[in-house]
Amino acid sequence: MKIGLEVHVALPTRSKLFCSCRTDAEEPNTAICPICTGMPGSKPVLNEGALTLAVSIANALKCKVPAATSFVRKVYFYPDLPKNFQITQKDDPVGIGGEISIEQGKKVGIRRVQLEEDPAKIIRQDDYTLIDFNRSGIPLVEIVTEPDISAEDELRSFMTELKSILYYIGIDIDKELKVDLNISVKDARVEVKNVTGMKNLLDAARYELQRQEKLVKAKQEIVQETRSYSEKDMHTVSSREKESDEEYGFIFEPDLTVYRTKGIKTAEPVYASRLAREYAKKYGVGESTIRELIMFNKESLEMIESYKGKHDMKPILNAISLLQRYATAKPTAATFEKTVGLLEKGFYPDKEAILGIESGKKVEAHAAAGTGEIDKEIKHLIKENSKLLKEYEKNPKVFNFIIGAVIKKYKSNPREVSERLERILEGFKR
Numbered sequence: 001m002k003i004g005l006e007v008h009v010a011l012p013t014r015s016k017l018f019c020s021c022r023t024d025a026e027e028p029n030t031a032i033c034p035i036c037t038g039m040p041g042s043k044p045v046l047n048e049g050a051l052t053l054a055v056s057i058a059n060a061l062k063c064k065v066p067a068a069t070s071f072v073r074k075v076y077f078y079p080d081l082p083k084n085f086q087i088t089q090k091d092d093p094v095g096i097g098g099e100i101s102i103e104q105g106k107k108v109g110i111r112r113v114q115l116e117e118d119p120a121k122i123i124r125q126d127d128y129t130l131i132d133f134n135r136s137g138i139p140l141v142e143i144v145t146e147p148d149i150s151a152e153d154e155l156r157s158f159m160t161e162l163k164s165i166l167y168y169i170g171i172d173i174d175k176e177l178k179v180d181l182n183i184s185v186k187d188a189r190v191e192v193k194n195v196t197g198m199k200n201l202l203d204a205a206r207y208e209l210q211r212q213e214k215l216v217k218a219k220q221e222i223v224q225e226t227r228s229y230s231e232k233d234m235h236t237v238s239s240r241e242k243e244s245d246e247e248y249g250f251i252f253e254p255d256l257t258v259y260r261t262k263g264i265k266t267a268e269p270v271y272a273s274r275l276a277r278e279y280a281k282k283y284g285v286g287e288s289t290i291r292e293l294i295m296f297n298k299e300s301l302e303m304i305e306s307y308k309g310k311h312d313m314k315p316i317l318n319a320i321s322l323l324q325r326y327a328t329a330k331p332t333a334a335t336f337e338k339t340v341g342l343l344e345k346g347f348y349p350d351k352e353a354i355l356g357i358e359s360g361k362k363v364e365a366h367a368a369a370g371t372g373e374i375d376k377e378i379k380h381l382i383k384e385n386s387k388l389l390k391e392y393e394k395n396p397k398v399f400n401f402i403i404g405a406v407i408k409k410y411k412s413n414p415r416e417v418s419e420r421l422e423r424i425l426e427g428f429k430r
């Protein structure tokens, strides 16, 4: 089983790829000009910010970035393309031959990373069609993988990894994601075109894999074809349009020049999942906890990085796990800092305290009172059952009833109570 992807993501530039029209207009056809509507005589001018972003992506995906890059016209006739060609890249893309490491311990090859313009948006009504040119000319990056993905969970990991890498470049994959999937269970290659959004992508892949497996089992032929995915019915259907690169006309884009990529400086890429693995090993905490917090949260990652070395990591990581458990939204830097602050002072904030921190209340007193009450009760119970203290050395479980009693009385978290108990027992031993 082989899956290859062509992932299209929109770049977050303020203006379009070849003109100065804005990219965030909502009212249809309000951000358009002669260039992005393909008027005769208009000339494209490359948005260098888009080129820099494309190079950042190529670098982060460990591609080789050729010293120069150029554009071609991909000629086809369709209402979303008034000039009858799309400006894209062919022989000199921004990046070639990269890879992404995924959770399953394998590497998925990146064949190429290229820059291109989005066509206009077609809105079909019952008996007429509307076209919105606001989208025409929005910069896209197309990421083409090798057919290295061989299971649904690998596809999920790949997309999560890609999403995280792009997140750290400032690109939100969920905002505009369009994927062409190439899936072959046996020899015939089936292409599922224009799947939008992460959920649809996984659903479409699952459906198509099952469909092809069923055909193999029934010893029926799998037709090499292009299919489309229906979100409503959650299945793929054969679509007549069969286009391959050979069927398009490609010519060099004479209105643009060759662009040097050599001098383009890009920021160091961030591989959050690799960092999560390193932190987990170094500080002895669960990898998934750290992953969840930093894969898509720059502030948390910066926080950990800034605390690293200066502080004991224990409160930092405790704060991560507390916020994971109780926070209602993605923790902000301020929430994280306050939680760490309380832990460093020896307070152990409970759920209520975390909610208080989130809403910006002063919570120190509450958190202190909360743990103070618990401590008092634990000490009281230990004194009442003083002979247990002697047995404790032989059998630490003798105190489980104390944990149970405290949980029952204060409805507090078992982990929190056992941590308090351990701390108090330490004190008794000394």
Ligand SMILES: [Zn+2]
Binding pocket: 016, 019, 020, 021, 031, 032, 033, 034, 035, 036, 037, 137
């Ligand atoms: Zn324009």
